[in-house]
Amino acid sequence: MNALARYGLSRTMVVLVMALAVFMPIGLVLWQSTLNAPFFMPNHAYGLDAFRFIFDDSDFWSALKNTVFIAVSMLVIAVPLGGALAFLLARTDLPCRRPIELMVMVPVFVSPFVLGFGYVVATGPVGFYTLWVQNLIGTVPWNVYSLPSIALIAGLTHVPHVYLYASSALKNLGSDVEEAARVTGASPFEVARRVSLPMVAPSLLYSGVLVFFLGFEIFGLPLILGDPEGHLVLASYLYKLTNKLGIPSYHLMAAVAVCIIGVTFPLVLLQRYLLRSANRYIAVKGKVTRQKRLPLGQWRLPALALVLFWLLVTVIVPLSGITFRAFVSFWGEGVSFAEAFSLHAFVEIWNQPNLLRAVLNSVLIGVIGGGVAVMAYTAIGLASHRKQDGLTRIVDYMVLIPRAVPGLLAGLAFLWVFLFVPGLKEIRSTLISVWLAYMVVWLAYGMRLISSALLQVAPELEESARTLGASAARVSKDVTLPLIRFGLLSSWVLMFMIFEREYSTGVYLLSPGTEVIGSMLVSLWAAGAVDIVAALSLINVALVAIGLAIALKFGVNLHE
């Protein structure tokens, strides 16, 4: 009760609940990995059999190799392209910047599974673009199912992640440093390479580690694109393990999970360290007072063409593929769009209760779940707001832990929690189970939104209320919360989009009543229902688009 006296009841409670939500699932995974049988079996014993099994499995090693290959390729592709894109959009007079800036964000908010599916129907062996190109030149110069293709697509779809960090750093750079280089005789290309990008090197380094880290978590793209030729990555290996031995092989899955976390957690710590040291770099920059865009001159149109080509490959090809596929009932060589056109898939969704429920649940979890998640994150944010004590440090580190756990694993861990913690069984078949898992998986993201809103409040505004006689709780209610109202609404919109996008976390929690579009897509894809997957994907994209439209209307900063 010492902590209660020191930190206050409400703060302690908030942090305790948070600790429970964070540590219970991860603790269960760690514990399970040290058993040689699923923990609910009566004869389980401690041992490292699970690790021995997967280390003897050649599939595990090939999955690891593929994962490393994909992660490194993503790094090599996304960092230079993301940096270049950020430079063009943030610093130069590239035409059509505003619409491009918006389009760039699409791969961030559209589920990778949906994008992967889009590539299958657009550029797979009988994809729309494949057939079109074949008719045009008689051959198809790509194989979207090969490992290099998967790595290339993964790299291209992660360009926005680098762009986000690089552009926010570039926007803080004074234009005087670039003008100095121009005056000395450097071309725009030279300016980017020798001045602007080196000056934001810490942000590029950070985003490089981030992309590499995301490469280790990657699941949706390789699940869809890697299946035909049998390319596994760690996450899809884990997913396939479910049925490897016939019985639920939880101990093996836990062992793979521990291996993944063993790589991702150090990467998360590295990111945290880099972000802190990047902030220390802030002293080195020009005057921000005057921002003038660098004229590209003759490079203007070539640069635009390059950016548009990237957008075409990364956004337009997969999304147009999904849109086409959703409105045809069958597709193949020699089929014309007119004869195959049908609304059959949408009718099917309307008529099948579980599909309709998935759509409704997705809306619910985005709107209500997103809203409640923002409230929960705000409670945590306020519990550590302007308090530099032990409790705040604990919260700081607790936020990092779920970040290292890929959604698929988190969903699995939550399944175990709901199945085997007495009293939680009833929650398991409700949407609350999925929502809890989503909330913990996106804890770090949500907390960043809330803390950047809280950082906008000048400390004196709160201190003045204290000196006038308001208690800390009263200050939160009367000053802090009203002042961050817009930040909270923005966070709500962003959480809505993130929750619509999420697909892997719900996979293991899928059961009658807990369907969401994301997890339904994975399960329908496994069952081969391509029409329905296409239609549901389109609905998913539409929901995200609604979120984007609302965000734009209210001027929400998407670059968080």
Added chain:
Amino acid sequence: MNKSTQHDALHLTVNNLHLQYGDNPILKGVSFTLAPGEVVALLGASGSGKTTLLRAVAGLEHPSQGEITLGKTTLFDGAKDFELAVEKRNLGLVFQSYALWPHRTVFDNVAYGLKLRKVGTEETKDRVSQALKNLGLGHLAERYPHQLSGGQQQRVAIARALVYNPPVILLDEPLSNLDAKLREEARAWLRELIVTLGLSALVVTHDQTEAMAMSDRILLLKDGRIEQAGTPQSLYAHPESLYTADFMGSNNHLPANVVQAEGSMASIEVAGRVLKGVCKGIIQAGKACTALIRLEQVRTNAEGENVIQAELITSMFLGDRWEHLFHLHNGADTIRIRAFGAVPLATGEHQLSFPADALWLFPTA
């Protein structure tokens, strides 16, 4: 308008206050009292700990030892590890940035302290209106802070801190956010307000003119300690250290050697001339010392004792007077001497006299 009766007459006492951030000591044992109706200025350079001291009194910083009491109420007691929460101290604090809440009107900003004290709606209305009227803001009640000028915002901040009649009002650099021109007017206005309302106030400032004009007493802080405390006149005219002398006014510094010390006076040698001055601290014959004289004490074209000859380099017109710059050749070095005068002087050699009681001799550290 005598409202002093509304303010409880309480002494604010700070005793041996220590405060540190991590291993970095900010306050190293500060003690002072603030009597009812008195205005005390906390003066010091940046980093001297003046704002930290004010915030510690308000309860926004956490001292490590010492005591703060207000009347019979203990605000902080390091020995008992007791700290009264900020909101229970019932002080008024005006922030440097004013810290007005942008989401509330002027009226709501000012009324918040009364709302927290559960004052009825009618009475709140009366008291807020009265406070706004006292500060010349009567017509702005419905505005939002961003619609006000800097000076008006400052008045709202003061009204907000005064409306519930705190026994002591704390002002953090109250004039620093105003334009230079506005600042002098606001200084007079603030002093008038404090005097007419009979407030007890603790004012933080880094500007010695501001401190002297506004306060009854000045605490000059240096490195977390009180360097010297006293009335503005005594700090200006009787500095006990070189630091105080330097901080409080504009001075000429003359490197000197002590020829002979007798009682409170000493003879020194500056650039081959012997001058007489007042000893401030231990001055011993044969040692070096720093002779210091305020600009306004230097007499030009004077005869008699304590005279030195220097070359006029230029005269600068300041509007109400002239400032002359002289060079005094001391071997290879040049000593610069500045002085004020009513008229410009012709270039060439001039006789400067330093009245012996205004030439202060500080031991060279």
